[in-house]
Amino acid sequence: MRALVLHGPDDVRLEDVPEPEPAPGEIVIAVARALTCATDAKMLRQGAHPALPPLPAPFGHEAAGVVAAVGEGVTSVAAGDEVVVANSAPCGECPPCLRGRPSLCESIVYLSGAYAEFLRVPARIVARNMLPMPAGLAPEQAAMVEPLACAVRGVERVEAGPGDEVVVLGGGIQGTLIAGLLAARGCVVTLCDPHVERRDRAVRFGATRAMDAPRDAAAAAAVRDLHGDGRGPAAVVEAVGRPDAWEAAVSIARPGGEVLLYGGCAPGTSVTFPTFPLHYGELAIRGSYHHTPQAVREALAHLVAGDMPFGDLLGPEVTLEEVPGILRAGSGPKHPVRPT
Numbered sequence: 001m002r003a004l005v006l007h008g009p010d011d012v013r014l015e016d017v018p019e020p021e022p023a024p025g026e027i028v029i030a031v032a033r034a035l036t037c038a039t040d041a042k043m044l045r046q047g048a049h050p051a052l053p054p055l056p057a058p059f060g061h062e063a064a065g066v067v068a069a070v071g072e073g074v075t076s077v078a079a080g081d082e083v084v085v086a087n088s089a090p091c092g093e094c095p096p097c098l099r100g101r102p103s104l105c106e107s108i109v110y111l112s113g114a115y116a117e118f119l120r121v122p123a124r125i126v127a128r129n130m131l132p133m134p135a136g137l138a139p140e141q142a143a144m145v146e147p148l149a150c151a152v153r154g155v156e157r158v159e160a161g162p163g164d165e166v167v168v169l170g171g172g173i174q175g176t177l178i179a180g181l182l183a184a185r186g187c188v189v190t191l192c193d194p195h196v197e198r199r200d201r202a203v204r205f206g207a208t209r210a211m212d213a214p215r216d217a218a219a220a221a222a223v224r225d226l227h228g229d230g231r232g233p234a235a236v237v238e239a240v241g242r243p244d245a246w247e248a249a250v251s252i253a254r255p256g257g258e259v260l261l262y263g264g265c266a267p268g269t270s271v272t273f274p275t276f277p278l279h280y281g282e283l284a285i286r287g288s289y290h291h292t293p294q295a296v297r298e299a300l301a302h303l304v305a306g307d308m309p310f311g312d313l314l315g316p317e318v319t320l321e322e323v324p325g326i327l328r329a330g331s332g333p334k335h336p337v338r339p340t
Contacts, residue, residue: 002339003116004320006059009047012324017116022071025123027130029065029083032139034114034337036318037062037147038172041327046267051087051110058113060323060337061087064133064142068118074126082133084142085121086149086296087111089129103153103290114143115323117339129293134304140317140336141303141310147334148299148310149291151177154237154262155185156295157288162186164234165227167252169213170263171198172331173313175239178262180205180308182237190233192223205308220248228254239263243271250274255281262288 001019006012022028040060043049051061067081077083090097090105097105109124121130133142151174160166164187168179171193179191183206190209191202199210214220227233232254238245241263249259250273265271277283291299303310315333318326326335 001117002320003113004059004323005056006043006047006052007056010044010328011047012044012059012327014320019118020113020120022069022074022120023123024072025074025126026071027067027074027077027083027121027126028069029063029085029119029121030068031063031114031116031119031339032065032082033063033143034060034339035062035140035143035147036323036326036335036337038174038331041330042264044324044327051112053110053112058116060114060116061110061112062143062146062334063114063119064139064145065119071123076126077130077132082139084131084133084145084300085111085119085125086129086131086291086293087125087146088290089122089124089127089293091124092128102292103288115320115337115339129296131297131300134300137304140314142300143336144303144310144313144334145296145299146291147173148177148302149295150174150288151181152295152298152302153291154178154260154288155181157286158182158235158237158260159258159284160185160187160235163188165190166235166237167192167223167227167233167249168202168207168237168239169245169249169252170239170241171195171202171210172239173334174262175237176202176205176313177308178237178239179207181302183207184307187235190223190227201312204312214248214252217251220251224252224254231255232257234258235260237262241265243269246271247273250277250283250285253277253281253283255283257281258284258286260286260288264289
């Protein structure tokens with residue numbers, strides 16, 4: 001079969017590789033659609049990521065498809081069934097899992113290899129994080145369950161509720177989804193991004209207001225002054241993934257507010273926060289990584305309901321040959337990938 005294989009930083013190759021065979025508990029799906037993703041672009045740049053197996057590694061992690069083969073002991077699906085697969089599954093037994101934090105599972109199993117004609121799904125994902133494809137849901141939207149689940153998990157970490165003002169920094173795919181989920185909760189959302197088309201999209205997803213991204217301390221102070229009668233918003237979500245955006249998020253939040261640091265920064269980077277607002281302002285600062293099985297199910301329910309214009313996040317369909325160029329180009333829409 002044809003598959004994209006990652007060999008190192010900026011080294012991904014379209015190769016002919018053996019078709020996978022399922023081990024006990026596993027399945028193999030014929031990929032109907034995969035999706036390009038900013039995380040895959042990061043993996044390509046860096047040649048490394050916690051979710052990647054040792055190089056050379058199968059590549060891609062968002063997919064929906066049709067069961068082509070089942071391993072010994074699998075009874076939940078049969079050949080021909082349409083399924084949605086998450087890209088990981090926790091063990092349910094380690095200390096973080098037992099504390100209700102499965103996104104921090106100490107032995108989490110990841111899936112990789114969606115940019116291929118066939119994809120082997122690990123046994124734990126088959127058992128814990130594979131779902132039937134809902135009738136009528138297009139495969140390119142079903143494959144969106146993973147990024148949406150990450151946004152669902154992030155919003156779970158935010159305490160702001162109906163009527164509270166929330167600022168979202170970053171209008172990429174994740175920032176847009178977070179803005180939509182917070183708006184659906186009843187929050188009054190302002191999204192900040194330098195691109196007008198992203199700002200317009202955020203309003204379609206439910207943001208009350210969209211404005212340019214703050215590029216310096218004065219601009220961040222101006223964003224703060226627009227909220228809470230000048231005191232700042234109840235919550236700020238950073239969805240950019242740069243240290244300067246993390247620092248801006250803290251400066252925008254009001255005393256007693258909360259900051260969610262959602263965007264992952266490059267390895268080795270650090271940030272500097274003033275101590276006064278953290279201590280005397282009692283800011284609550286949290287991180288959010290990945291998703292949970294419950295978030296995956298909630299995300300699929302959102303996709304079935306169509307309660308946001310999810311199709312606005314998708315670009316034109318592409319082939320496997322086109323994927324490397326799209327990932328190198330950086331941010332943009334998610335492109336459905338038809339492997340065959």
